[in-house]
Amino acid sequence: MLHRRIYQFLMIYFTGFAALMLVKYSLDLSDYVIPGFSEIWSACRRYFGLYLLAVLNTLSIAILGHVLSICMATVVGIIGRLTIWIGSFIRVAAYNIQAYPIVAVAPIIFILLGDGLSSRLLIAAMICYFPLLLSIIGILSEPVSEIEHFFESTHRMKWQLQVKIRAFENIHKLMTVIVGSATLAMVGTIVAEFIAANAGIGYSIRIALYQSDLAKILVALFLIGICTSIYLVFLEWLGGIIKERIGSI
Amino acid sequence: MQRQLFHQIGLPTVGMILILSLAGCAPEADKPLEEVNYRLKWLYNISVVGDLYALDSGLFAKHGLAVNVKPGGPEKDAIKELELGHAQFGVASADQVIRAVSKGSPIVVIAQLFQTNPMHWIFRPDKTPLKTPQDLKGKTIGITHGGNDETIMRALLAKYGIQESAVTLFSVRYDYTPFYQGKVDLWPLYRNAQAPIIGVKLQKAGERFDLMDPSKMGIRFVANSVVTTRKMLEERRETVHRFIKALLQGWREALNPANKEKAIALVLKYNKETPEEIVRQQLPATRILMMPSADFEFGTIDAAAWQQTEEIMLAQKLIPVRVYVEKLLKPIGK
Amino acid sequence: MRFEINELNYTYPGSVRNVFQQLSCQVTEPGFHALFGPSGVGKTTLAKMIAGTINEFSGEIRLHQMNHVLYTYNLERLPGWSSVLDHLAQITPASNKQRMQELVDSFGLETCLNSRFVQLSLGQQNRTNLTRYLLQDFDLLIMDESLANVDESTKEKIILKIKALYPERCFLYISHNVAEVSKFCKQILVLRSHHKDPQAVLLQGQDFNGRQSLKVRDLEQCMLEIVNAA
Numbered sequence: 001m002l003h004r005r006i007y008q009f010l011m012i013y014f015t016g017f018a019a020l021m022l023v024k025y026s027l028d029l030s031d032y033v034i035p036g037f038s039e040i041w042s043a044c045r046r047y048f049g050l051y052l053l054a055v056l057n058t059l060s061i062a063i064l065g066h067v068l069s070i071c072m073a074t075v076v077g078i079i080g081r082l083t084i085w086i087g088s089f090i091r092v093a094a095y096n097i098q099a100y101p102i103v104a105v106a107p108i109i110f111i112l113l114g115d116g117l118s119s120r121l122l123i124a125a126m127i128c129y130f131p132l133l134l135s136i137i138g139i140l141s142e143p144v145s146e147i148e149h150f151f152e153s154t155h156r157m158k159w160q161l162q163v164k165i166r167a168f169e170n171i172h173k174l175m176t177v178i179v180g181s182a183t184l185a186m187v188g189t190i191v192a193e194f195i196a197a198n199a200g201i202g203y204s205i206r207i208a209l210y211q212s213d214l215a216k217i218l219v220a221l222f223l224i225g226i227c228t229s230i231y232l233v234f235l236e237w238l239g240g241i242i243k244e245r246i247g248s249i
Numbered sequence: 250m251q252r253q254l255f256h257q258i259g260l261p262t263v264g265m266i267l268i269l270s271l272a273g274c275a276p277e278a279d280k281p282l283e284e285v286n287y288r289l290k291w292l293y294n295i296s297v298v299g300d301l302y303a304l305d306s307g308l309f310a311k312h313g314l315a316v317n318v319k320p321g322g323p324e325k326d327a328i329k330e331l332e333l334g335h336a337q338f339g340v341a342s343a344d345q346v347i348r349a350v351s352k353g354s355p356i357v358v359i360a361q362l363f364q365t366n367p368m369h370w371i372f373r374p375d376k377t378p379l380k381t382p383q384d385l386k387g388k389t390i391g392i393t394h395g396g397n398d399e400t401i402m403r404a405l406l407a408k409y410g411i412q413e414s415a416v417t418l419f420s421v422r423y424d425y426t427p428f429y430q431g432k433v434d435l436w437p438l439y440r441n442a443q444a445p446i447i448g449v450k451l452q453k454a455g456e457r458f459d460l461m462d463p464s465k466m467g468i469r470f471v472a473n474s475v476v477t478t479r480k481m482l483e484e485r486r487e488t489v490h491r492f493i494k495a496l497l498q499g500w501r502e503a504l505n506p507a508n509k510e511k512a513i514a515l516v517l518k519y520n521k522e523t524p525e526e527i528v529r530q531q532l533p534a535t536r537i538l539m540m541p542s543a544d545f546e547f548g549t550i551d552a553a554a555w556q557q558t559e560e561i562m563l564a565q566k567l568i569p570v571r572v573y574v575e576k577l578l579k580p581i582g583k
Numbered sequence: 584m585r586f587e588i589n590e591l592n593y594t595y596p597g598s599v600r601n602v603f604q605q606l607s608c609q610v611t612e613p614g615f616h617a618l619f620g621p622s623g624v625g626k627t628t629l630a631k632m633i634a635g636t637i638n639e640f641s642g643e644i645r646l647h648q649m650n651h652v653l654y655t656y657n658l659e660r661l662p663g664w665s666s667v668l669d670h671l672a673q674i675t676p677a678s679n680k681q682r683m684q685e686l687v688d689s690f691g692l693e694t695c696l697n698s699r700f701v702q703l704s705l706g707q708q709n710r711t712n713l714t715r716y717l718l719q720d721f722d723l724l725i726m727d728e729s730l731a732n733v734d735e736s737t738k739e740k741i742i743l744k745i746k747a748l749y750p751e752r753c754f755l756y757i758s759h760n761v762a763e764v765s766k767f768c769k770q771i772l773v774l775r776s777h778h779k780d781p782q783a784v785l786l787q788g789q790d791f792n793g794r795q796s797l798k799v800r801d802l803e804q805c806m807l808e809i810v811n812a813a
Contacts (some may be wrong), residue, residue, distance in 0.1 A: 027332075027333070029332050029333070030332060030349065030352055030353035030354040030355065031352035031353050031354075032328060032329070032332070032348065032349035032350075032352035032353065032354040033328075033329045033332045033333065033354070035352070039352070107423070107424045110422070110424050110426070111424065111426050146658050146659050146660045147659070147660050147661070147662055149655075149656075149659055150655075150659060150674075150712075150715065150716070153634070153636075153653055153654060154653070154674070154719050156674065164662075164664075165662055168662065168663055168664055169663070195422065198394075198420045203394070206394075206395065207394050207395030208395070209323075209324075209395075210393070210394075210395035210396050210397075211348065211395055211567070212326055212328075212329075212345060212348060212349070
């Protein structure tokens, strides 16, 4: 039985694919504009393995960037929660940096870090980090008075306990944000590769675009979708285990 | 009596003839302009100066056309727009054209803009002296994977029997830092649009630069050309004629040294980001690539270069089978 | 052990309406007292002022021999990650460990100990919450509707137990139940709307402790006085 996320992706992908074919054959467009079945099939046979490795390469960077972002957002979220002005400063800064188009910031990153792993990682983290940070700051700054009141009035409240209470009470929100930002991490990594890197599926897409080869892009999109869905399924499974564990502590 | 008769019959008749003939002329003059869309290859810059000139000087209008000159860009593909009916004319590079035709795209080439491909490689002659193609051996050469600079460089290496293992191919992006830092010996750029900008920077840093022109080494890979659909050529041949006539006139006038100031002002009008001193250097560089001599007939399609381009693409397996590119070349301008 | 409030004035932030205007009152001895009044009159606000969580007021609140003031309300929850027993064990000072079992037994919480807070009924939740406060060191405990959703007989059992266990402590019980307040409380501080003068009236309740007999007429009289005062 396929997981919900995977068959949802397959439905969306093949609906889009069918729409493309409908346009192609109803407007009698050449394979250059929209490739035909045989060309897509041949691109699939020829590039599937290569692109799968590229997607896995991208996914590994995305996961690394995602984990990095979660850790950073948690730390900054905790600091941002401490005092009102630091919290508001971090929030404003996060909004501002998030507003920068990554293509404009990327050249600076590449000058500073080169076009290797660190740049890809940083751009991926930047794209998924700020939404994560804003959500985590939001969650950690919001008091859960019905629980915290007792600890406050009996002078037992410590920052660790406060973070624990707020994180526990918002575990569903946190998991949703983390799963949601996983997609952003993948997008971020692909954008980074598209802009500059020398590896990964974003880089392959850039080459395919130079060659106006939509068949290759369709194969790449399929693999990106399926691998991202699998990662999301994994995260949801992990989230379920965490919730279960916390629930049974 | 006769005079009276003339007055009675002849004068009104002459008047009627005059009115009719005027009426016949008037709709011609007031005839609404025929609207067509023209998708460029790139953003408004020096490489489209002739297109802008034809538009701004009213040459299109003079030929009964209202042309929407639309800037191109990395995500825009004129050939796709032609097929989808969003544009009637467009600018595409030869490799795009050949690739599209190999996939069944019904397009034809009606004029060739660049006679020499603007894709050159910049290098520092003091550090990297290049006298013969064999000097490329051992060098780090920038290429855009998937781009036509990669195709040109591979063709060049193949032509001179240089194994790819004898050079280091470096994947480039829009950031020139690796070249400035000296990590890469040769960096691909557009001779007319980018070389003046990069050259200024190198000169400021006290460095000399030179440009490697693949066409001088026998690789004549065609660049931008004007394309339309076969259907357009067959069904609206007269429109195509008027368009290309106005366009080529625009280009000739834009590249005419006598119209230099007007051409520069025009580029600056549409592209406010590029400094005037750069545009001043870009214009003669563009002229060299498009008008090899003063009496050159602008827009000439170099069939031999097109065939070589096809050969290169075939050899590099960028197209599966021969498309017989000469069949697509429909030089309307002549 | 007593507290007194002198000429207290307070307006909610962002509001122009006075909640308290020259409010003065006092509770003069230890025992189980009540804070009574109609909804919206400011009982919770006054309780928070006494507990020290609202400080932006003019006037004076003086606490005599009351170093530890706690305020608890009926919507409080225990953290979701531990069982009732674990939580109580964790927050009970060593000196009160013995009392924990006694309270658990008296409040009928034995069956709840291994459960999570969310798994309890509303009444059990309120009793559990009150229990953990009673296990703290306090001089004054303000119980804001702390026994809501608890049935009458259990409620009586709990109040009588509190009175028996903590005769030297001070309680301020906020409730809307006139009969309950009249019956169990020693002093009843009736809070009235701000345009009434005085804004607070102190009445004597029956202070029933389960050992003495309760005169119905006195109880009715007391209830009448409370209703009239409010």
